[in-house]
Amino acid sequence: MENELIKPQGLVKNANRRQFLRVGTMTVAGAGLLLIGCNDDKDIMPEGMVSLGSGDTGILNYAYALEQLEAAFYAEVLRGSYFTNASAEEKTIMGDLEKHERAHREFFKAALGTSAIGPLEFNFTAIDFNSRTSVLGAAKTFEDLGVAAYNGAGQHLESADLLLIAGKIVSVEARHAAAIRDLINPGTADFAGNDIIDANGLERTLNFTQVLTAASAFVRTKIDFSKLPS
Amino acid sequence: MCPDTNSAEDKDRFYSRRDAFRQFGDFGKKIALAAVPLSVLSSIPHIAKADTASLIGVLNFALTLEHLEYRYYEMALTSNVIASADRVIFQKIRDHELAHVKFLQEVIGNVLKGTPVAEPKFDFTAKGNFQPFSDYPTFLALAQAFEDTGVRAYKGQAANVKESDVVLTAALSIHSVEARHASMVRRLRTKKGLDTVKGWITNASIGTLPAATTPIYAGEENIMQGGVNVVNLTSLDAGAVSEAWDEPLNANQVLGIASLFLAS
Numbered sequence: 001m002e003n004e005l006i007k008p009q010g011l012v013k014n015a016n017r018r019q020f021l022r023v024g025t026m027t028v029a030g031a032g033l034l035l036i037g038c039n040d041d042k043d044i045m046p047e048g049m050v051s052l053g054s055g056d057t058g059i060l061n062y063a064y065a066l067e068q069l070e071a072a073f074y075a076e077v078l079r080g081s082y083f084t085n086a087s088a089e090e091k092t093i094m095g096d097l098e099k100h101e102r103a104h105r106e107f108f109k110a111a112l113g114t115s116a117i118g119p120l121e122f123n124f125t126a127i128d129f130n131s132r133t134s135v136l137g138a139a140k141t142f143e144d145l146g147v148a149a150y151n152g153a154g155q156h157l158e159s160a161d162l163l164l165i166a167g168k169i170v171s172v173e174a175r176h177a178a179a180i181r182d183l184i185n186p187g188t189a190d191f192a193g194n195d196i197i198d199a200n201g202l203e204r205t206l207n208f209t210q211v212l213t214a215a216s217a218f219v220r221t222k223i224d225f226s227k228l229p230s
Numbered sequence: 231m232c233p234d235t236n237s238a239e240d241k242d243r244f245y246s247r248r249d250a251f252r253q254f255g256d257f258g259k260k261i262a263l264a265a266v267p268l269s270v271l272s273s274i275p276h277i278a279k280a281d282t283a284s285l286i287g288v289l290n291f292a293l294t295l296e297h298l299e300y301r302y303y304e305m306a307l308t309s310n311v312i313a314s315a316d317r318v319i320f321q322k323i324r325d326h327e328l329a330h331v332k333f334l335q336e337v338i339g340n341v342l343k344g345t346p347v348a349e350p351k352f353d354f355t356a357k358g359n360f361q362p363f364s365d366y367p368t369f370l371a372l373a374q375a376f377e378d379t380g381v382r383a384y385k386g387q388a389a390n391v392k393e394s395d396v397v398l399t400a401a402l403s404i405h406s407v408e409a410r411h412a413s414m415v416r417r418l419r420t421k422k423g424l425d426t427v428k429g430w431i432t433n434a435s436i437g438t439l440p441a442a443t444t445p446i447y448a449g450e451e452n453i454m455q456g457g458v459n460v461v462n463l464t465s466l467d468a469g470a471v472s473e474a475w476d477e478p479l480n481a482n483q484v485l486g487i488a489s490l491f492l493a494s
Contacts (some may be wrong), residue, residue, distance in 0.1 A: 096428065099466050100474035106464045107455055151402045154388070155395040163392060165456055167385045167405065168475040172430055174409035175476075179417060179429040187315060189322035192410040201329030202403035203410075 050117040054227035056159050061117050062208060063166065064108035065223060066149055069215055070142050071105040072122045074098035077139075080129025090132075090183060097139070097176055104169055121220040136184050143177035144196055145206070145214055146170075152205035156229040174203075285397055286344035288390050291481055292401070293334040295383055297349040298488060299376050300327035302362070305354065306373075309363035316418065320373075323411050330404055337400070351493040356442070370419050375443045377412035378431065379479070379487055382446070384408060386478035409476070430473040445487055449477045 052061040074097050077083055083094055109116050128134040150170035157163045178191040196204045206214075208228050216223075303324035306312055312320050335346040354362050354372065362369040384405035391397040413429035420427055425437040433451040436443050453461045453471045460471045479487075 092428070096430065096470065096473065099470040100430070103460055103464050103466055103471050103474040107458060107460055110458050110463055111456055147406050151399065151406055154402045155399050160389040160392060161456065163388055163398075164385070164478065165475075167388045167402070168455070168477065170402065170406055171381050171385065171409035171476040172474055174406035175413035175429045178410035178413035182414060182417065187319070189318050191319075191414040192322060192326065192407060197326065197407055199329060200333040201326040201407055202333070202400060203406045205399060205403060 049222040051224040058228045067105040070101040082135045139180045146173040148204045148206040149211040290347045296330040353493040356490045374415045380408040382479040383484040432469045433472050
């Protein structure tokens, strides 16, 4: 069932999918490997609520939701006065992070095709985008959360190709997290602190519920993740 | 208590793809794997049997790299090559690498009932080409090279340990720690004016690292993900897109890199 969702032959039979492939030819050449079949979950959702779906599609939507959150956050950072007045180094870092998260978000959207959840609405009122402390604190939260989320989700992916792609992204999130932590506490061991790495040298993993609960403080849209693997 | 991997039944359960080893994520357990109670094993449905030998092989490959990293930092801390203000950073990294060595030895030996590889003899001068324990910039350069290699090496093995949720999750949890190390060392080198690299890898750039490190970054310029050209998709510059995805290396590529530092 879950595997079926990512079989290319399943996509060919699907009219919407075929249309997507045609429309997307310019940018999504040969993406058949990753594109994922439609499901009808969205049709039965209460208004304003999104369902991530099940199987690998659901996990990709989960990643897409987190990347939407991060991308929206950094876009907001670039509009605030913290960024305007930031050091050259911090401007470079924030600018890079905005680009990376936007790239991740757009990639997941393209990979999911018609199975992608819509754009989420966010609530960043708790963050003061004019304050370095507030922005870096939030960035740390989001980056550490992203790493723990990917590390926790990896075992649920059926597709080895998707696992590799998740692996390619999670290490970049970890690079971000370490840099942000070093901006907050420069030159210390906090870049890989004991709060997130245990005595075995293993980084924290978080499950779907833990991650989405933590993220929910910043997300207005209700997310149904009940069909994700467990 | 460890699962009894001499028992075919327990072994099947241990390796099952959809098993219930979620308590592996229990943060702070001293030896997480060893702490999985047998009662949990009995609640796991039989599914697939993975290849124990193959898992052991992958973990021994990882253990070899962890030995290299641990020994490198331990020798550097002993030699006093590291600027005093930066010792706290490399003590932390050294501690993680030692923890990884011990963890992998535990999993290979006591859980999978295999034989952990012995620590190889290393030559961190690569036959006299580098002096990392007397020249701090050289130490930092090789540290970056080892950490970025480690990230790529673990990534390249993820699919090979996929049959065991426990081992996969452990490998991912080490992988992100190596990436944190890599980011820190890269930025430290730039802060000291030794390079202009960022915490993330831009294209396949080796920056000011020695030419021998070229294979460590080969392929990092990739902008195609899952058949999607992300530059065309986003109109972002290729450098930024290459930074946003780290690329894997296979075991042979990694061993080729590591072999420069093995004593013959």
